[in-house]
Each structure stands twice: as structure tokens, then as C-alpha cells.
Amino acid sequence: MAEFKPVKTKRTSESILEQIKKLIIEGQLAPGDKLLTERELSERLQVSRASVREALSALNLAGILEIRHGEGIYVKRPGPNAVIEPLTFILLLEKDKLQNILEVRKALEVEAAGLAAERCTPGLLQELKAVVEEMEEDLPAGEKAEQLDLRFHLTLAQASQNPLLSRLMNTVQETISQTLRVTRALWLSATSGTTRRLFEEHRDIYLAVAARDRSRARELMYQHLWKVEVELARVNLNNCKQN
Amino acid sequence: MAEFKPVKTKRTSESILEQIKKLIIEGQLAPGDKLLTERELSERLQVSRASVREALSALNLAGILEIRHGEGIYVKRPGPNAVIEPLTFILLLEKDKLQNILEVRKALEVEAAGLAAERCTPGLLQELKAVVEEMEEDLPAGEKAEQLDLRFHLTLAQASQNPLLSRLMNTVQETISQTLRVTRALWLSATSGTTRRLFEEHRDIYLAVAARDRSRARELMYQHLWKVEVELARVNLNNCKQN
DNA sequence: TGACTACAATGGTCAGGCCACCAACAGATA
DNA sequence: TATCTGTTGGTGGCCTGACCATTGTAGTCA
Numbered sequence: 001m002a003e004f005k006p007v008k009t010k011r012t013s014e015s016i017l018e019q020i021k022k023l024i025i026e027g028q029l030a031p032g033d034k035l036l037t038e039r040e041l042s043e044r045l046q047v048s049r050a051s052v053r054e055a056l057s058a059l060n061l062a063g064i065l066e067i068r069h070g071e072g073i074y075v076k077r078p079g080p081n082a083v084i085e086p087l088t089f090i091l092l093l094e095k096d097k098l099q100n101i102l103e104v105r106k107a108l109e110v111e112a113a114g115l116a117a118e119r120c121t122p123g124l125l126q127e128l129k130a131v132v133e134e135m136e137e138d139l140p141a142g143e144k145a146e147q148l149d150l151r152f153h154l155t156l157a158q159a160s161q162n163p164l165l166s167r168l169m170n171t172v173q174e175t176i177s178q179t180l181r182v183t184r185a186l187w188l189s190a191t192s193g194t195t196r197r198l199f200e201e202h203r204d205i206y207l208a209v210a211a212r213d214r215s216r217a218r219e220l221m222y223q224h225l226w227k228v229e230v231e232l233a234r235v236n237l238n239n240c241k242q243n
Numbered sequence: 244m245a246e247f248k249p250v251k252t253k254r255t256s257e258s259i260l261e262q263i264k265k266l267i268i269e270g271q272l273a274p275g276d277k278l279l280t281e282r283e284l285s286e287r288l289q290v291s292r293a294s295v296r297e298a299l300s301a302l303n304l305a306g307i308l309e310i311r312h313g314e315g316i317y318v319k320r321p322g323p324n325a326v327i328e329p330l331t332f333i334l335l336l337e338k339d340k341l342q343n344i345l346e347v348r349k350a351l352e353v354e355a356a357g358l359a360a361e362r363c364t365p366g367l368l369q370e371l372k373a374v375v376e377e378m379e380e381d382l383p384a385g386e387k388a389e390q391l392d393l394r395f396h397l398t399l400a401q402a403s404q405n406p407l408l409s410r411l412m413n414t415v416q417e418t419i420s421q422t423l424r425v426t427r428a429l430w431l432s433a434t435s436g437t438t439r440r441l442f443e444e445h446r447d448i449y450l451a452v453a454a455r456d457r458s459r460a461r462e463l464m465y466q467h468l469w470k471v472e473v474e475l476a477r478v479n480l481n482n483c484k485q486n
Numbered sequence: 487t488g489a490c491t492a493c494a495a496t497g498g499t500c501a502g503g504c505c506a507c508c509a510a511c512a513g514a515t516a
Numbered sequence: 517t518a519t520c521t522g523t524t525g526g527t528g529g530c531c532t533g534a535c536c537a538t539t540g541t542a543g544t545c546a
Binding site: 097107164 | 353
Binding site: 048050069070 | 498499500501502506507508509
């Protein structure tokens with residue numbers, strides 16, 4: 001008996017998607033380019049407009065394409081949050097796994113601190129310094145503590161000069177914020193006694209970066225996040241007990 | 244003049260998508276659950292089936308839903324590669340940024356090594372040991388070097404007992420493989436002289452993990468990947484020069 | 487009882503129509 | 517002349533209703 005090849009039974013929208021992806025990866029479609037219109041695509045590919053739309057809206061959701069009503073379809077320029085949408089969603093699905101996310105953050109930030117010590121530009125160094133100084137001024141009030149903390153870590157990420165690392169950190173940070181929105185008040189009050197210590201840790205990290213001391217920057221960041229992790233676990237524990 | 248609220252002008256498919264996402268995040272739809280049929284959904288939401296399909300197929304391509312023809316629509320259980328699709332794509336878009344990806348890998352693996360040292364189960368430890376022993380046997384031939392190297396790192400990721408970390412490492416590793424497929428031959432030949440050293444590095448990492456020495460495991464992994472990085476940069480440089 | 491068949495349920499695709507939106511241009515107005 | 521305004525063509529957004537393809541199952545027949 002002759003051999004039969006399995007008949008290709010792929011969803012049309014999926015093959016359309018593959019084709020577009022391929023074009024982008026191969027560079028035939030560069031970010032900012034305008035695609036054909038839905039009608040043209042459906043005509044050229046010999047499929048219905050509905051199938052084309054399914055493929056396009058998937059790529060839109062994934063943040064690959066930008067669809068402007070009444071205007072056209074464009075290849076999106078990867079912004080600072082390019083990875084964010086799909087990833088945050090996955091992260092949010094994994095409940096009570098805050099610990100895991102924190103560990104990933106630790107991994108990323110420690111490396112970022114090390115790289116920042118090697119490559120930080122004078123401008124970003126200046127900005128880091130400004131943040132640290134503002135932290136010191138804010139010490140008694142502690143009003144902007146949360147915001148400043150975030151700024152410090154994100155600036156450091158930028159200072160690593162690795163956009164991928166920076167974006168991943170953004171994503172992770174965002175997710176943590178969302179997850180912690182409830183516990184944040186508790187966490188802040190519980191750690192108010194140690195505000196000064198937190199400031200000092202940030203300052204020391206900055207100093208290590210400024211001194212171009214890679215391994216010290218890494219070590220300090222590691223210690224810093226480790227403490228935060230432990231404390232957060234304690235707060236969450238208390239929180240749960242109270243319920 | 245009275246104030247006017249901006250008229251809500253959101254895409255139908257998008258709001259459908261949001262609703263489903265919300266249900267999943269809130270846990271009202273658990274992985275494995277069966278959704279309503281397309282027709283039921285379109286009826287309940289008072290929209291056309293086409294719009295429902297757009298939302299569903301977007302979630303399908305994002306790896307959130309699983310659509311089985313003739314059967315129904317199910318919430319997908321996040322597999323080991325859940326993050327992979329969107330992320331690898333982004334990664335592939337950023338050309339000539341191999342350096343960046345390697346740095347992220349370093350960040351993740353160093354942390355993983357440390358965690359593995361703390362938490363590795365006897366079973367996984369055994370598996371790590373097996374890989375290392377196989378590496379030693381393979382030393383003269385070096386036929387399975389690539390495959391074994393991969394296995395070592397992925398097993399270590401598992402040993403960290405952090406599924407998120409493990410998945411991210413899979414993703415990154417995958418991308419690196421794809422990117423390097425061309426240069427791999429070159430890289431292997433160029434490093435053939437140092438095969439023994441590579442083996443020893445892997446072995447030492449294993450020993451540190453087995454000894455539950457967190458900081459040593461971290462340090463060794465860091466050194467290991469740093470060397471790989473440098474060497475890879477050198478090979479790529481030579482490769483480019485030859486062109 | 488067991489294998490086969492027909493059917494219902496469900497996702498996949500299609501064609502064609504209408505609406506909403508945007509950009510650009512021409513005409514009206516100051 | 518310069519600014520506002522209405523028109524118009526092209527685009528994406530949505531809908532309807534139909535038919536196709538796949539799957540699981542209940543019913544049928546030897």
C-alpha cells in the first residue's frame with residue numbers, strides 16, 4: 001500500500017499568523033511599516049476576511065501589530081512594555097506564588113546592579129543620586145517612599161544598559177505591585193520602623209555602583225532583596241493569621 | 244457648560260476578552276474547565292459569533308485557551324512553555340542583541356543555582372549527578388556535549404523548585420539555541436580544547452549544590468556563564484571578521 | 487454483544503453587507 | 517489670506533446567516 005502523507009489540517013488563521021510572523025522575523029516587515037489592508041490580505045491569501053481578522057487581532061493582542069481604526073495596520077515598535085501583556089497575565093494566573101516572582105526579581109536585579117556598576121552613564125548615575133537624596137529628605141515623612149523605591153529600581157535597570165533586562169524587570173515589578181496592592185499598606189506600616197535601614201541599603205547600592213564596584217553592588221542588592229523577601233513573607237503570614 | 248463623559252468606545256472583541264481574562268484570574272474559571280460554546284457565548288453577550296471567535300482565538304494563540312474542534316473550548320493548563328510563545332517572538336525581533344539575552348540567562352541561572360543548593364530534592368540531585376557522570380564519559384567523543392549541557396542547565400532549573408524561574412529559563416535557552424544554530428558548529432569546534440574545563444565547571448557546580456552550599460553554587464555558576472559569554476563573543480567576532 | 491452508522495453538537499470558514507472612524511481635500515466664511 | 521467646515525474615499529469593526537469539518541454518541545443491525 002502506498003504511503004499517504006497526512007493532509008495538512010491547520011487552522012487558516014493560524015497559517016496566516018505564521019506567515020506574518022515570518023515576514024516580521026525575516027525583516028521583510030520592519031517596525032513602523034504599514035501592512036496591506038484586511039481586504040487586500042484576504043484577497044491575496046484567498047481566504048475570508050474573518051480569518052484574516054482573527055490572525056490580526058491575535059497579533060494585536062500579543063503586542064506585535066498595532067491596528068488603527070480607519071487608518072490601517074502597522075508593525076508595532078517594541079516599546080518599553082513589549083513583553084508585559086502576555087507575561088503579566090501568566091504571572092497573575094499563578095496564585096499564591098508571590099515567592100516565585102520575588103525570586104525572579106532578585107535574579108534580575110542582582111545582575112542589573114552588577115551591570116550598572118560596569119556601564120552606568122554619568123547621566124543615569126546623576127539620576128540615581130538624585131533619587132537617593134530625595135529618599136533621605138523624605139525619611140521623616142515617608143510619603144513618597146513607595147514611589148521613590150520604584151524609581152530607584154527602575155533607574156538602576158536602565159543603568160544596566162540592557163533593554164531586555166530592563167523590560168523584564170518592569171514586567172515583574174508591575175506584577176508584584178498588582179499582587180501586593182492589598183498588602184501594601186500593611187507592609188509599609190510594618191516596616192516603618194526600618195525605613196532608615198532601607199534608605200541606607202539603597203544609598204549603599206548607589207555608592208557601590210558609583211564606585212564601579214561590580215561585585216559589591218551585586219552583593220548589596222542581593223542582601224537588600226533578601227531582607228525585603230523575608231519581611232514580606234512575615235507580613236503576609238501575619239496578615240493571613242489575622243483572617 | 245455641563246461636563247461630558249467620554250463615550251466608551253472599546254472594541255467588542257476586546258471587552259469579551261477582558262471578561263474571560265477576568266473570570267480566569269478571579270478563579271471562576273479554573274484550568275481544565277470547559278467554557279460555554281461559541282453560540283451560547285454570543286447569545287449571552289449579545290454579540291455576534293464572529294466577535295466571540297476573535298476574542299477566543301486571540302486567547303487561544305496566546306496559549307490561555309485550548310480550542311478543540313467538535314468538542315469545545317477549555318482553559319489551558321499552563322504547560323512548561325506557557326510563556327514561551329510571546330516571549331521568544333519578542334526576543335527574536337531584537338537582533339544582534341545576543342549579549343543581552345546571555346546576560347538575562349546569567350541572571351536567572353545564578354539565582355537558580357543558589358536556590359537549587361537550598362532546595363534540591365534527592366531525586367533531582369541524583370539526576371544531576373547522572374548528567375555529570377555522562378558528561379565525563381562523553382568527554383573523549385564529545386558527541387552529546389550540546390545535549391548534555393542543555394540537560395544539565397534545565398535540570399538545575401527544575402531543582403530550583405521555582406516553576407516560573409524554570410519556565411523563563413526554558414524560554415531564554417530556547418531563544419539562544421535558535422539564535423546560535425548557525426554559529427554553534429563554530430563555537431563547538433573553537434571550544435573543543437576546553438571541553439575538559441567545561442566538564443569540571445559543571446561538576447563543581449553540581450558538587451556545590453550537593454553540598455548545599457548556596458553562595459558557592461552561585462559563584463561557580465556566575466563564573467561559568469561569564470566564561471561562556473566571553474568565549475562566545477570571541478567566536479562571533481572571529482566569525483564576523485571572516486565574512 | 488459488538489461493530490457499524492447516522493445524527494447532533496460544536497468549532498471553522500465563508501460571503502456580503504452596513505457602520506464607525508480617520509485623513510485629506512475642497513469649499514465656505516471671516 | 518487664513519481658518520473653519522462639510523464631503524468623500526478608504527479603512528477597520530461588527531453583524532448575519534449559511535455551509536463545511538470534526539467529534540462524540542446514541543441508535544441500529546448482524
